[in-house]
Amino acid sequence: MNRSKPPARPRDGKVKEQEESYSLIEERYEIIGGVRYDFLSSPKYAHQKMLTNFYLAFHSACSQEGEILLAPMDVHFDENNIVQPDVIYIASERLDMIHDGFVFGVPDLLVEILSESTGRHDKKVKKALYEQFGVKEYWLADPIYRTVDQFVLQEGRYELAATLSEGDTLTSPTVPCLAIDLSAIFPENLRQ
Secondary structure, rough: OOOOOOOOOOOOOOOOOOOOOOOOOOOOHHHHHHEEEEEEEEHHHHHHHHHHHHHHHHHHOOOEEEEEEEEEOOOEEEEEEEOOOOEEEHHHHHHHHEOEEEEEEOOOEEEEEOOOOOOHHHHHHHHHHHHHOOOOOOEEOOOOOOEEEEEEEEOOEEEEEEEEEEOOEEEEEEEEEEEEHHHHOOOOOOOO
């Protein structure tokens, strides 16, 4: 959705043009199976706080081992499948998939933080897509129930390796440098 500041309305009721230019907020959407899915709203506080905390945890543990990227960042699996996962991890030896300003290929690990508007989509459509393209590990983080479902690709299919909650430590078979205390991920106050 594009938004810009409307022209100022002076006291006499006439509209005068703004002399300043305002940057537009570009549309955010994904393409899955050739179908466009629009993001209908911006993420809430809990989502963004968890995103920040995931980044800090990944960066602290694995910044020397690979690249950690955050949404919005396009991941192009092919021309009909372009997504914007919340957290993207790519091992150092595979960084050549980042070119022309985007990711073209299959990252090692993806994280989606569930929200009211995207939860069902993340659990079904995107999980099936990530499985189809061979993403080795996929996490679904739930800010309401304060859990993380960890899916690991086994013989071409995702298996639920664990459902973890606060107090648990999430370790990754795909990213050996990674061990995250989930107490540090979930915000104390959801500020809804």
